Amino acid sequence: MDEHQEHIKRLRRKAMKLPLHPGVYIMHDRSGKIIYIGKAKALKNRVSQYFGSEKNHDSKVRQMVAHVEDFEYILTDSEFEALVLECSLIKQHMPKYNILLKDDKGYHYIRVTRGPWPKISEARQLADDGADYLGPFVSSWVVRESIDEAQKIFGLPTCNRRFPQDIGKGRPCLNFYIKQCCAPCRGKVSQKDYRELVNDALDFLKGGSSDCVQGLTKRMEEAAESLDFERAARIRDRLEAIRRLGKKQKVVAVKVPEQDVVALAVGPSGGCFEVFRFQDGRLCDRETFLLQEVGSAKTARMEFIEQYYSMRDRIPRRVCLDGPASNMELLSQWLSHKAGRKVEVMVPKKGESAQMVEMCRNNAAEQLAQKTGRTGREASALDELARLLGLEHPPSYIESYDISNLAGGENVAGMVVFENGRPLKSAYRKFKIKTVLGQDDYGSMQEVLTRRFQEYQDHKGEEGFGHLPDLILLDGGKGQVGAVQPVLEAYGLRIPLFGMVKDDKHRTRAITGDGGEIAINSNRSAFTLVSSIQEEVHRFAIGFHRQTRKKKMIGSSLTEIPGVGPARVRALLKQFKTVSAIQAAQLEELEATPSISKPVAKTIYDYFHLEPGPAQEES
Numbered sequence: 001m002d003e004h005q006e007h008i009k010r011l012r013r014k015a016m017k018l019p020l021h022p023g024v025y026i027m028h029d030r031s032g033k034i035i036y037i038g039k040a041k042a043l044k045n046r047v048s049q050y051f052g053s054e055k056n057h058d059s060k061v062r063q064m065v066a067h068v069e070d071f072e073y074i075l076t077d078s079e080f081e082a083l084v085l086e087c088s089l090i091k092q093h094m095p096k097y098n099i100l101l102k103d104d105k106g107y108h109y110i111r112v113t114r115g116p117w118p119k120i121s122e123a124r125q126l127a128d129d130g131a132d133y134l135g136p137f138v139s140s141w142v143v144r145e146s147i148d149e150a151q152k153i154f155g156l157p158t159c160n161r162r163f164p165q166d167i168g169k170g171r172p173c174l175n176f177y178i179k180q181c182c183a184p185c186r187g188k189v190s191q192k193d194y195r196e197l198v199n200d201a202l203d204f205l206k207g208g209s210s211d212c213v214q215g216l217t218k219r220m221e222e223a224a225e226s227l228d229f230e231r232a233a234r235i236r237d238r239l240e241a242i243r244r245l246g247k248k249q250k251v252v253a254v255k256v257p258e259q260d261v262v263a264l265a266v267g268p269s270g271g272c273f274e275v276f277r278f279q280d281g282r283l284c285d286r287e288t289f290l291l292q293e294v295g296s297a298k299t300a301r302m303e304f305i306e307q308y309y310s311m312r313d314r315i316p317r318r319v320c321l322d323g324p325a326s327n328m329e330l331l332s333q334w335l336s337h338k339a340g341r342k343v344e345v346m347v348p349k350k351g352e353s354a355q356m357v358e359m360c361r362n363n364a365a366e367q368l369a370q371k372t373g374r375t376g377r378e379a380s381a382l383d384e385l386a387r388l389l390g391l392e393h394p395p396s397y398i399e400s401y402d403i404s405n406l407a408g409g410e411n412v413a414g415m416v417v418f419e420n421g422r423p424l425k426s427a428y429r430k431f432k433i434k435t436v437l438g439q440d441d442y443g444s445m446q447e448v449l450t451r452r453f454q455e456y457q458d459h460k461g462e463e464g465f466g467h468l469p470d471l472i473l474l475d476g477g478k479g480q481v482g483a484v485q486p487v488l489e490a491y492g493l494r495i496p497l498f499g500m501v502k503d504d505k506h507r508t509r510a511i512t513g514d515g516g517e518i519a520i521n522s523n524r525s526a527f528t529l530v531s532s533i534q535e536e537v538h539r540f541a542i543g544f545h546r547q548t549r550k551k552k553m554i555g556s557s558l559t560e561i562p563g564v565g566p567a568r569v570r571a572l573l574k575q576f577k578t579v580s581a582i583q584a585a586q587l588e589e590l591e592a593t594p595s596i597s598k599p600v601a602k603t604i605y606d607y608f609h610l611e612p613g614p615a616q617e618e619s
Helices: 003-015 043-050 059-066 079-093 140-154 191-225 229-252 297-311 328-339 351-372 376-389 441-458 478-490 524-558 566-576 579-584 587-591 598-609 614-618
Strands: 023-028 034-040 070-075 108-112 120-123 132-137 258-267 270-279 282-291 318-321 344-346 397-406 409-419 429-432 471-475 497-502 508-513 516-519
Touching: 003 043, 003 070, 023 043, 023 079, 034 043, 034 079, 043 059, 043 070, 079 297, 079 328, 108 140, 108 191, 120 140, 120 191, 132 140, 140 191, 191 229, 258 297, 258 351, 258 376, 270 297, 270 351, 282 297, 282 351, 297 328, 318 328, 318 351, 328 344, 351 376, 376 508, 376 524, 397 441, 397 524, 409 441, 409 524, 429 441, 441 478, 471 478, 471 524, 478 497, 478 508, 497 524, 508 524, 524 566, 566 579, 579 598, 587 598
Parallel strands: 258 318, 318 344, 397 471, 471 497
Antiparallel strands: 023 034, 023 070, 108 120, 108 132, 258 270, 270 282, 397 409, 409 429, 497 508, 508 516
16 A cells, blocks of 8 residues: 555544534645635545545545645534635635635726817726726626727717828728728717717716616707707717617516526536626626636535635525525525525526526626637537536537448448537547457447447557546447447456437437437537537448458458458558549559569459450450
């Protein structure tokens, strides 16, 4: 037994002496630094789990345990008190393996330059630059969205051109042609009209759309009464733009007056939490938090909620999650205590709140995709597939297998790999079935997976087969899964295994495991991904089967030539690639082919070039 295993055993013996009592445990590394703080309803049960079998831990926990030198604990009167103490200690010590959120909720401002042609932009801090500032505002998202809306409604420029220096220099940008900019650069907008647009935009930003609409409506009526119909039409267009904005905002309006929506997207190199904050039935703020390590999704959600609301003063009446968190009742009790009123923590299954959760999750996937180089659709599909199959993490490396034969002849298999939702063609592999005769798809699949995982045992850590997949998908139903499951068990592997079931039109219908079928038609992203995998593995396997049959047919025609056996057929095909090229070759080229003697070369040449005699024709 090595020194590390002996150290883990000592820690476990110490943990087994802890009381079955609520409390907080604190993990230290060799330098004495606190690396993790947790809470427990029963300290003995929770802490001893860390120093048991590694098979029950995710990678984050295994990494943390590997650095634990010792631990201490603090008893509390209840699990709720343990949670309150845990939050306080995490905020104080910022341990490495707890989820730590960077709070970038500094103040933000709306900056308005002075001069005859002012511009509106966002600023993170006040500066002594002669500009005017509106604010401060807590949410950077609100500032950005408001400025963007005002610029579009009132047609203000967003480019870097300076006025009046750049007026008349160059063509206007795309925003002018899509009617989102008045384009002062063209020289067709007077300074007076431009100032009016800026002032209207500032009124919109200061007073909101309702106050702005009242003021604009009054001015439009005054312009119409004075027969200034052109000005009245311009104001009418601005009012219409504000109304269109209102309709757009209704897309994210919900019936609940106040709630936060929290969603998690997980990828191979970390995760992303997205928070949507709703007030008065409208989305009023959103925040994004990228994490290096996530670990268990349930634990991550609980730790995130603790951290997030330790940093925020406003706690809504409802917090909607995209999946369960550890001990949601305790979270609700803690948030209710902080807010001074009841706070509900829930996972909505239907209705508008469920739609908001889905939208929030898609945004989290999109943010994570930008970090990892995937598209938002790929990240969302993998995340959805993981939830559908009950996987702890989205499968970043998927292997899929299919058997192909013709009435039991030329039995072959194909393996395709999808990495991060995309085909990884360099990892595709072909198999010729060696031990199974006749049409036995179950036996063939069993042989292929046995050979695959024997390669893993022989080449662990190397490229290709030395890498284990996060998920295996078989082109077939429960029978294929049942045939392969004993192979995984024989090698001591715990890899999620499922079959892809087709309907009578040969389209993907469901996923099957040892617990029955899971319909995927209603899960659009996951359905598209699984369908793509099934189509690709079928195409690859059947292509290899056709290639094998074609080579056999070609080989059979060449072996009809006297003196040409399988070895010489291989040598000829290696040299000339096709039968047509062999037929067109000169005698000297045939003689130069490895393994082909001059007499055999002459026989091959004559076979393709000499006309058959009368006797041969009759036969």
